[in-house]
Amino acid sequence: MAFHVVLLLLLLLLIHLAAAANAGGGSSGCIGAIFDDTSIAGKEEKLAMEMAIEDFVATASSSSPATARVELCTVSSNGGDPVRAASAALSLINDKGARALVGLHSWQDAAFVAEIGRRAMVPVLSFAAAAPSPATPFLLRVARANHARTMRAVAAVVASWKWRRVAVLYDDDDVIADLADALRAVGSEVERPIAVSSSSGGDAMRRSLADLVAGQCRVFVVHTSAKLAAAVFAEAAEMGMMDAGYVWIVTDAIADAVDSVNGDVISSMQGVIGVRNYNPVDTNSGKTKRLIARFRRRFRSQYPGAGDDDEEKTSGPHYPALLAYDTIVAVASAMEKINATTTTTTPRSPESGETAAAIKIAVSSKGNELMREIKNVNFHGVSGEFKFVKDSEFSPPERFQLINVAAPRYTELGFWSPEHGFCKNAAADIAGGGGCEATMRVLGPVSWPGKPWNVPRGWEPAKGNPFTVAVPEKAVFPDFVRVTRRRDDGGGGDGGEARFEGFSIEVFRAAVEHLPYHLDYKFVSFNVTYDSLMEHDHMKSYDILVGDTSISSGRYKFVEFSQPYTESGLVMVVPYKADLWNRSWIFLRPFSLSMWLVVIAVGLYNGIAIWLMERRYNSEYRNGGIWKHATTVFWLSFTTLLSPGERLRSSLSRVSMVIWLLVVIVLTTNYTASLSSLLTVQRLEEAVTAESLRASGSMVGCTNGSVVGKYLREVLLFPEHRIQRFSSDDDYRRAIVSGEVKAAFLRVSHAKLLLAKYCNELMITGPVYHVAGLGFVFPKGSPLLADISQAILEVFENGTIKRLETAMLSAYNCTAATVDAGDLYRLCPENYWGLFLMTLFASTASLTVYGVFFHHGNACGSGGEGGCYRKHGDGRKDSAMVDPGGGGAGAGHGDEALSSTSGSADHVVDTEIVVISMEMECELSACRHQQK
Known part of the structure; x- marks a missing residue:
């Protein structure tokens, strides 16, 4: 703000000094041109404007003699200083009678000259990329620049290499907001904006650059005039800021001037990336070809040695010169249309607070008309389409070109547009984006400062360590x-x-x-x-x-x-305890103890009932001692659980057996279903939860120094004195296995490692608690x-x-000891070793008892006279051992024969035959035994 006030005071002083100048001006209409004769770009623009007025006059003089009176009045601003530019503008208006002013590449120059143009009602056409704010009604910006789009292009370059922070050197703070918004959209930000000015001395600029070096950011965006940028890069090169690790990005005002700056500036800008407006020039046009050839001849003649040293001819005219050519043609056409070539001026009325001497400046009587006509100009010139769009803005560029400064000048990397991103050539972008990508990497390698091909990371440690x-x-x-x-x-x-x-x-x-x-x-x-x-x-x-x-x-x-x-996630680790004894006797668990007692009682009751009913018809159920009768009852009671058992001869016992078999079928079916469910859903341990641990007052563990302890206190509500902290994984194992803590709470990753080492001692149970x-x-x-x-x-x-x-x-190869959940209850022999043990024990005991007590009591094998029967006193043998209803021919009607007591002859004969037959078989068996 202080800088602007000083310049405004200087401007008023210049106006006061020019008050005595002749307000009438020259004798013909004049287009004032302000240029910088210290740069090649300024010299090119001056020659292009001179050629433009010559061509315009030569073309239109035959049809309109008045046009011949249009002249070009040029004044150098001597390096682009704002005060000198304002002084040059006053001289052109008051001394030369200029009806329009053209030139001015910096917005500071344009700001002061625009104020003079407003007072004199003279249109000012500036080539500055940025217009002064607020803009005056008599200022037109002839530059294909759109700050918002330009900053989006810069942000796209930053995003391509994933740089997160950017420092900005600027002389126009209006662009900071646009750049910050564009960077924020790609995930980056402006770390430090630093204002620089051409009026600042070398020490001030050096301090500004030193502040940048002191930080970590190494990506710098420079948005200044070309002349100021040259001073910035010269100072940066001396401070070592153009070495490896640094990134420099310049905007259109600087990138457009790279064509015309001298070799010393180019050498200090090696590795810089430039984002400039893409302004295609139709070099195939005959008019353009002739203009370029004529321009090069005259430039070499007027400025010998100002072109490229390694070429016989200059490479110009560059785009700024071609745009200057079209601008002069546009202004001359507007002046011709309203006949503004005559010298018509009126005194300017004083504004409040101004003295009469300070306001004596020539005022154009047709300034408003000329301004309106210039805005309406629309033609296709040597620089492309020349027209103004809404809000008096020059037609903005549709795409941007990226250049990489490298000896001898620069390399054209490619193009960028908001619609298609980065493209290797403009034809692909125009055709619809074929081959274009969102990253700048598609354009190929970039020559960076210091180290050509290594992509800088965009930041460095503060001290370079x-x-x-x-x-x-x-x-x-x-x-x-x-x-x-x-x-x-x-x-x-x-x-x-x-x-x-x-x-x-x-x-x-x-x-x-x-x-x-x-x-x-x-x-x-x-x-x-x-x-x-x-x-x-x-x-x-x-x-x-x-x-x-x-x-x-x-x-x-x-x-x-x-x-x-x-x-x-957070999980709970508890001891792994597989109760092998319970697993071995799991076959007993489908029925409760009372149910087993009921089954045994009912089975014994039915066995006794059947034995009593069958005893009348089966001599085996009548003879023998108590042991034999008990085993018979046990046999009848429980063989029916697996099969119908003995063949029954009594109708009543058969009815009882049918009912018992029905009960057995129901019992076995429910037993099978219950056992299957038990083997599917049974768990080795009772479910352990944080609530049950807290309610039982159990100790829990966590890692020492971890935030898990805070989670146990504040979320799971464990008292502090019930939380034990451990400092090693072995401490965890020891405490959990020994029961010192009932459970330990660990991160999922830590729990996986603990189980990988001690999988046969620890296990994970309970829910997963949601933590980071x-x-x-x-x-x-x-x-x-x-x-x-x-x-x-x-x-x-x-x-x-x-x-x-x-x-x-x-x-940790613990997979061999890991027990799979599906293997815990799989039906294997080891799950039923109890049954097998009982079977083996019963068989072994029966054989032992039989061998010790019953082997020598074999009636038929002892050689005694008793053989298989017992004799009565009359010498007859007892036939009670014969089963009348058993096998043989009489099996079919055994009931009737045994139940009859009439002593009929036929039945007696049959009985005697059977007895004699059995006696003969027994004697024969005894004889064979004696022979052996």
């Missing part, structure tokens, strides 16, 4: 992070070279490999707790913390976390955070983290 990566010296789970030291001398102590290993270390290394730039870092171990490092130090001593660090909202108050690199996983820690505002987080996502998606986790867990 490698990033320090903090690693805990002692971790609870060493498989995640471990620090070991090599002892060359074989002695003890902590000396020696440190080695950093573990799952977390490998994930970090994999993420660094996916960064789009090389990251120089070094590991440094520490011996304090995580919370001490984060909450007390705020990570000021380190750039990154790599370890099994839990992400929590409380820690976010002090530091920032990367994307989690492990599975999220493990991540890397960064200090607030770290430029590494976004890049590392994106790299972690990439290694997640390509399976690298999964492979690293599998390798860590498979190091």
Whole structure:
């Protein structure tokens, strides 16, 4: 603001000094041209405007003699100084009678000259990319510039290389908001805007650049005039800011002037990326070809040695010169149309607060008409379409061209448009975007400052040192992070070279490999707790913390976390206890004890009933001692559970057996279904939950220094005195297995590792509590955070983290001892060893008893006279052992024969035959035995 006030005072002083000048001016209409004769671009523009007025007069003089009176009045601004530009404008208006002013590439110059034009009612056509704010009614900007679109193009370049922060050097603060919005849309931001001015001395500019070097950001966007940019790059080259690691991006005002700046400026801008408006020139047009050839001849004649040293002819005219040519043609055409070539001026009325002497300036009587006609100009010139659109803005560019400054001048990289992104050539963009991409990488390699082909990362440590990566010296789970030291001398102590290993270390290394730039870092171990490092130090001593660090909202108050690199969640680990005895006798569990007693009682009752009913018809049920009768009853009672058993002869016993078989079918069916369900859903342990542990007052465990303890207190509501903290994985195993704690709460990743080591002693049970996983820690505002987080996502998606986790867990070959849930209740012999033991015991006991007590009592094999029967006193043998209703011919009517007591002759004969037959068989058997 102070700078503007000073310039305004100088302007009023110039107006006061020019008050005595002749207000009438010259004798003909004049177009005033203000140019910078200290640059090649200014010289090209001057020659192009001279040729334009010559061509216009030569073409139109035959049809309109008045046109011959249009002249070009040129004045140099001597380096583009605003005060000199304002003085030149006053001279052109008052001394030369200029009816329009053309030129001025900086908005500071245009701001002062526009004020003079407003007072004199003289249109001012400026080539400045930015118009002064607020704009005056007599100012027209002849520049294909759209700041919002230009900043979007710059943001697209920044996003292509994933730079997150940008510093801006500017002389027009109107662009800062547009650039900030464009960068925010691609995930970046303006870190530090620094204003520079041509009026600032070298010391001030050096201090501004030193402030940039002191920060971490190394991506600089320069939005100034070409002349000011040349001074910036010259100073930056001396300070070493054009070396490797720096990125410089310039906007259209500078990129357009690269064609015409001298070799010293080009040498100080090596590696700069320029974003400029793409203004296609039809070089195939005959008129354009003739103009270019004539221009080059005259330029070499007027300015010998000003062209390229390695060419016989200059490479101009460049686009600014062609635009200047068309601008003069447009103004001359408008003047001809309204006949503004005559000298008609009127005194200017004083404004409030001004003296009469300070306002004596020639005022054009046709200024408003001329301004209106210039806005309505529309033709196709040598620079392309020349017209003004809404709000008196010059037609904006449809696309932008990207250049890369490199010896001897620059390389054309490609093009960018909002619709199609980056394209290698303009034809692809115009045709519909075929071959275009959203990233600048499609344009090929870029020559960067200092080191041609390595993409700068966009930031550096404040002191240029490698990033320090903090690693805990002692971790609870060493498989995640471990620090070991090599002892060359074989002695003890902590000396020696440190080695950093573990799952977390490998994930970090994999993420660094996916960064789009090389990251120089070094590991440094520490011996304090995580919370001490984060909450007390705020990570000021380190750039990154790599370890099994839990992400929590409380820690976010002090530091920032990367994307989690492990599975999220909190689980409960309990001891693994398989009760083998209960599993062996699981076949008894489908029925309760009372049910088994009922089954046994009913079975015995039915056995006794059938025995009593069958005893009348079966001599085997009548003879023998108590042991024989008991075994017979037991046999009848329980063989029916598997089969109908003995063949029954009594109708009543058959009815009872049918009912019992029906009951047995129902019992066995329900037993089978119950046993199947039990084997499917049974668990080895009763369900353990946080609520049951809290209600029973049990001790629980967690990791020492972890945020899990806070979660147990505040969320699961465990009292502090019931929470025990552990510092090693072996402490966890010992406490859980011994019952010191009933359960331990761990992150999913830690629980997986614990079970991989002790899978036959520990198990996971209960729900998964939703908490964040493990991540890397960064200090607030770290430029590494976004890049590392994106790299972690990439290694997640390509399976690298999964492979690293599998390798860590498979190091403990505990899979052989792991019991699969499906194997716990599978029907195998070991599940029924109780049944087998009882069967073997019963068989062995029966054989032993038979061998000891009954083998020598065999009636038919003893050789005695008794044989198989017992004799009566009359010498007859007892036939009670004969089963009249049994096998043989009489089996079919045994009931009737045995029930009859009439003593009929036929029945007696039949009985005697049977008795004699059996006696003969017994004697024969006894004789054979004696022979043996």
